[in-house]
Amino acid sequence: MVQRLFLSVFITIVSLPVSAQETFPVNGTHNESHIYYYFTNATVHVDYETTIENASLLIQDGYVIAAGDGIKDPKGSVKIDLDGKHIYPSFIDPFSNYGMSKLEKSKKQRGDGPQIESKKSGAYAWNQALNPEVDAAKIFKTDVNTAKELRANGFGAVLTHQQDGIIRGTSTSVLTGDDNENKMMIAGYSAAMYSFKKGSSAQDYPGSLMGAIALLRQTYYDSEWYMSLQNEDEYNLGLDAFLANQTLPQIFAVTDYLSAVRADKIGDEFGVQYIMKGSGDEYKNIDYVQSTDAAFILPLNFPKAYDIADPYDALVVTTEDMKHWESAPANPAIFEQNSIPFAFTADGLKKKEGYLANIRKAIKNGLSEEYALKAITYNPASLIGLDDQLGTLEPGRIANFLITSDNIFKDDSKIYENWVKGKQYIVKDMNAIDLSGSYSVNVDGKKYMLTVTEKAGKIKGSIKQDTTKIKATVLLDGQLVSIRFVASDEKYQGLVSLSGKVNFKSGIWDGRGQNPNGEWVKWGAIKQKKVKDKKSKSKGKSDTVKNEESDSLSAFNSELSSSIWAPNMAFGFDSIPKQQTVLIENATVWTCDTGGVLKNAYVYIQDGKIIAVGSGTLNLSFVPIDLIRIDAKGKHVTPGIIDEHSHIAISRGVNECTQAVTAEVSIADVVNSDDINIYRQLAGGVTASQLLHGSCNPVGGQSALIKLRWGSSPEEMKIKNTDGFIKFALGENVKQSNHGDASRIRFPQTRMGVEQVYYNAFTRAQEYELEWSEFFQYYDGLKKKEKDLAVPPRKDLELDALVQIMNESRFISCHSYRQSEINMLMHVGDSMGFRVNTFTHILEGYKVADKMKAHGAGGSTFSDWWAYKYEVNDAIPYNGALMHQQGIVTAYNSDDAEMGRRLNQEAAKAVKYGRVSEEDALKFVTLNPAILLHLDDRMGSISVGKDADVVLWTDHPLSVYAKAEKTFIDGICYYDAKKDLELRAREQAERARLIAKMLEAKKDGAPTQKAVKKEQKLYHCDTVDSEY
Secondary structure, three states: OOOOOOOOOOOOOOOOOOOOOOOOOOOOOOOOOOOEEEEEEEEEEEEOOEEEEEEEEEEEOOEEEEEEOOOOOOOOOEEEEOOOOEEEEOEEEEEEOOOOOOOOOOOOOOOOOOOOOOOOOOOOOOOOOEOOOOEHHHHOOOOHHHHHHHHHOOEEEEEEOOOOOOEEEEEEEEEOOOOOHHHHEEEEEEEEEEEOOOOOOOOOOOOOHHHHHHHHHHHHHHHHHHHHHOOOOOOOHHHHHHHHHOOOOEEEEOOOHHHHHHHHHHHHHOOOOEEEEOOOOHHHHHHHHHOOOOOEEEEOOOOOEEEOOOHHHHOOOOHHHHHHHHHHHHHHHHHHHOOOOEEEEOOOOOOOOHHHHHHHHHHHOOOOHHHHHHHHOHHHHHHOOOOOOOOOOOOOOEOOEEEEOOOOOOOOOOEEEEEEOOEEEEOOOOOOOOOOEEEEEEEOOEEEEEEEEEEOOEEEEEEEEOOEEEEEEEEEEOOEEEEEEEEEOOOOEEEEEEEEEEEOOOOEEEEEEEOOOOOEEEEEEEEOOOOOOOOOOOOOOOHHHHHHHHHHHHHHHHHHHHOOOEOOOOOOEOOOOOEOOEEEEEEEEEOOOOOOEEEEEEEEEEOOEEEEEEEOOOOOOOOOOOOEEEEOOOOEEEEOEEEEEEOOOEOOOOOOOOOOEOOOOEHHHHEOOOOHHHHHHHOOOEEEEEEOOOOOOOEEEEOEEEEOOOOOOHHHHEOOOOOEEEEEEOOHHHHOOOOOHHHOOOOOOOHHHHHHHHHHHHHHHHHHHHHHHHHHHHHHOOOHHHHHHOOOOOOOHHHHHHHHHHOOOEEEEEEEOOHHHHHHHHHHHHHHOOOEEEEEEOOOHHHHHHHHHHHOOEEEEOOOOOOOOHHHOOOOOOHHHHHHHOOOOEEEOOOOOOHHHHHHHHHHHHHHOOOOOHHHHHHOOOHHHHHHOOOOOOOOOOOOOOEOOEEEEOOOOOOOOOOEEEEEEOOEEEEEHHHHHHHHHHHHHHHHHHHHHHHHHHHOOOOEEEOOOOOOOOOOOOOOOOOO
C-alpha cells in the first residue's frame, strides 16, 4: 500500500454541514456541546491508498476535521490515546435491505386459478412486478438489533432498498447508528433498483426469464411514449416514478454472469449504464463480463466445501460445482486483474461475520489489500455519488470510522469500536484482555501447548498432546483465568483444573490447580511470540517490494486463469480451439448437393469455409504451413446436422405460458452457453439448432438460431444475419382446458377459441401497422420544430413481431398435430396475409401434404413417435416419407436433448419407413432443415463457399454403429473423439485433486455442506419452469 503524508498542518476552520435536527423541537434545554475528539498514536488509513503511522484523527459534531500527523490537540478536546491501534473508514454496503419491511409473496391456495391482471389498486403499472414508485426512504425504519450487528462487522452505512420485483423503485443511503431515521438518512433517493425476479407478485406474467426481459424492455418503450403524451390520454404513477428515477444511478441485481450481460444489452438499447450486483461466478468468462463496461457489486457468499468423505457422495457433486468452490474466492482478484471496478456487499451471507472473513479469504486468493479496502470504503460511496461524504477520512467527511487492533485484513485483527457520525459504538472493549494466541503451559513439570481463539465474545481452547488435539475450557473473569481439560499422557490421566491470574497483557499466566488425583500443583503459561513480517516501516514501500508483490499476484492469477475452463465445467476447453486449414482425404463424402455421394474424395477447409470438394486427389499449388491432413480412408464425411426444433441451451424457462399471445419474448435473450447438452450434441454431429419457444400458447416467443460453438459466449453462438423465426402452437397444450377447473380462466379454452386468437392478433397487428404508417406520412409533412412535438404511436413489442410476420421478415414454426387445426391455421394465414413457414411435429402431415404444398409450408416431424397422447393417435412412422414424396421440404427434429445426440439414426428411419433414398434421408437432418431455416445458402451441404460445418464419421452416417470422430463448425474442431478421451482423463484427475482439497479443508475445520445430487432440467415443448 502506498503510504504518503496526507495532512501535516492543523486545519483550523472547516465548513461542515449542520448535524443537528434543526426542525425538531427539544423537550428541555438544547445541549450541543461541539466537543472535539482527538485520537492520537494511531495508524490512520485516511483512504484506501493513504496510510499514515503514528498519526492523529480529529472530529467534531460528527464530521472529520483533520487526519494525519502534525495535528495539534485543540483546547478542551477529548483525547484518546490509541497506543498503535488502527483507524479505518467504516465499511459501506451498497446492496442491503436493512430497515425495510418484510415482504411475503402472495401464496396461492390449492385450486386457485391464474392471476392474469394486477391486483394492485391505484393508477400504477399494469404488472405487479413493476414497482418504480416504491420509495425506500419512506419505508426505512431504524432497526436497533440489525444496526448493532452491522456495526459489529464494520459497517457504518448501507444503501438499502425493498428487494421486490423487476423494477424495485429507489434505494436510500442510511447510517447504521441507533438514532432516529431523520439523523440516520444521508440521501433519500440514491439509486434506482432492478432485477429479473418478479418477487412477491402473484401475477402470472412474467413466467420466465425471457418474459421478465421483455417486460422490462416494454416498460422502457412505454415510458418514452408516456413522456411524449404529457399526461393527455393516460395518467400512470408507475411510469411517472420510472421516468423520475432515470436521473439516479441504476443498479441491476442478477443471478449469474450470463444475466449480467443480458441486463447490459437492455441498458445499451436504451442508453442506460447499469451498475451490476453480481453473483460471484463472473470469473467463468471475465472477458464477456468486461464487455458490459459496468462496475460491479460483488457478493462474498463463497460456497462451502462439500462433505464428500464418502466417495459415493462425491459422485453426486458436479465438476462445475467443485470448481466453483475453488474458484469463487478468486473472483475479486480476477476483477482487479482485469481493471473492472467493484465494491463488496454482505448480501447473500447468512451471517454478517462472514463478510470480513471472506474478504480475507479473497486476499489469500490474490486480491490486493489496497483494492480490498477500496472495495469496502471508497468504491461503494463513489458508485452512488456519496464519495464527498463517505468512504474516506478526508476533512468534511462524515466521521464514520473503525478502531481496530491491527491491520484489518489480518485474521486475528479485531474491531474494537465503530464510530457512526461521530458517535461511539463499542464492539469490543479495547482495554479488555485478549487471550487469543498460543501458550506453553507448564503443570508441575508437564508441558502442554494451549491454543486460545476468541470469536464473537466466545473463548475456545485446545490442548495439543503429541499429535492429538483435545478440547480445553478457558474462562476469563477480569484478570482471573481458569483452564480445564482431560489429560491422557504418561503423567496425568483425567481432569486437570487450573486457576490463576493473567499478567503482562496476557503474556504470562500463573496460579495453582488440581491434577487428576486431586493434588494441588503450581502451574504457569507463557505466550508464544509470533514471527513478525519483515516489512519496511517506512512510509513508502521500495520498488523491489512492490514489484515482488506484483509478480506474485501475476503468477497467482496466471495459475488461476489456467485452471478455469471454457465453460468451467466437465469437457470445458483449456483454451477455445482456433480455425484450422484442413484437408480430409480418401473419404466417402455425402455432399447433400448435386454432387451426390463421392467415393475416395476430399474436402478442403480454409478460413472457416469449404474451399474444394471432389473425388480423387486435390493438387494444391501452395501447401499452407499449418495444413492438417486427415486420412479418412474407410470413413464418411457429411454436412453438420441441423436440428430444426431444439430446446437445449435455454435459461430459466422455455415457455412464457401466462398469456395467449407472447410474441414479445425471445429465446435469443436467454441462450445458455454453459449447457452440457451442447457438447453432447456435438458428439452426435449436430452443428446448428433452432432454439424454439415451447408450445403452451397459440403465439409463443421468438426463436434463436445458433451454432454449437462450445466454450463461446451466447452472442458468439448466435448465427448472424438470419431471418427471424417465431413459435406458434396448436392442440391441447395451448388451450389449457385440461389443466383443471381453476385454470379455465385464460382464453382460449377450445380449439375454436385458438382460431379467434389468431384472427384477433393479426387484426390488431394490421391496425398497428396502419397507425404507424399514417404517423410517418403525417410526420414527413411537418416542419422541423413541429416534428419535435409530434407524438408517435406506442411501440408494442408483441405487435412488432406480428407485423414482421406479415412483412415476411419473421417466419412461423408451428407446433401441430391434427389435420383440422393445420388446415385452420393455413386458412387464417391465407385470410390475413401471412404464410406458415414450417409445421413442426405435424404427425398428421401425411393427410394434408397437398394443402401444405399449395400454402408453401414445410414440415419438420418426428421419425417414429406416436401414441404418446390422444391427439397423436393417428400418427404413423411413414409420415416423413409421405410428405417428402408429395414434394414437401421435410426434416426430422429432436424436441429432446437426448434425441438430439442421434439425429443421424432418426434420419435412417426414413429409409426403413417409406424407402426414402439414403441421400434424401440424410438431407432430412442437414440440407432440408437448412432450407426451412433459410440458411441453405451457407450450410446444410458440402458445397464450395459454404460454412465449413462438417462431420467426420467412423462408419456409414445412417448406421447405428457410426460415431462422430470430428465435428467442425466454421472450420473449428469443437469435438474430437481422441480429445474427448483426454478431457475425460483430465476430468478424472481434476476431480481427484478437488476432492482431496475439500477433504483437507474439512480436516482443517472449514465448514462443509451436504452433497446433494442436482438434476439438470431438460426442456420440452410443454415444460413450465417453476424455478422462475
